[in-house]
Amino acid sequence: MELEVKIRGLIVDPATNSPIVLLKELDGEGILPIWVGPYEANSIASEIEKMSPQRPMTHDLLRNVIAQMGGVVNRVIVTELRDNTFYAVIEIVSDGQTFLIDSRPSDAIALALRTDSPIFIREEVFEASRHSDIEKIQADDILDEEVEWPEEIDDVSDYKM
DSSP states (O other), X not given: OEEEEXXXXXXXXXXXXXXXXXXXXXXXXXXXXXXXXXXXXXXXXXXXXXXXXXXXXXXXXXXXXXXXXXXXXXXXXXXXXXXXXXXXXXXXXXXXXXXXEEEOHHHHHHHHHHHTOOEEEEHHHHHHHHTSGGGGGOHHHHXXXXXXXXXXXXXXXXXXX
């Protein structure tokens, strides 16, 4: 079973100084932290803020190529957690055919934002993350307990690269 999620936050892990994207279940309380690279975090943050670069960045280029070839990003899915590494696929529909393209979750999320596509996580990934080393670094441990999260993320200006 797959659970739809939304980006709930983009923060920096104080211990490693690595960016983390927080994905929260739409119909539940589950939060999944995924550590991402600085380039991907910047791409995600710039799309959340709707900042347009003068020239297409990599995720913009990918969106444009898919569209020019008649494809549509139907959704992205975080499919697996193996050895503390998340895996994802981008589901593209073109000419009535569905293609699943292997992707890093950070790239899939950045593309989903640019194509207004939903983001899903397989239920077993949520379950596996609770039983892995990621459990030791829970989102609650990273976040200030008094932070109130907005329903939608409009401003990620606190996020600095």
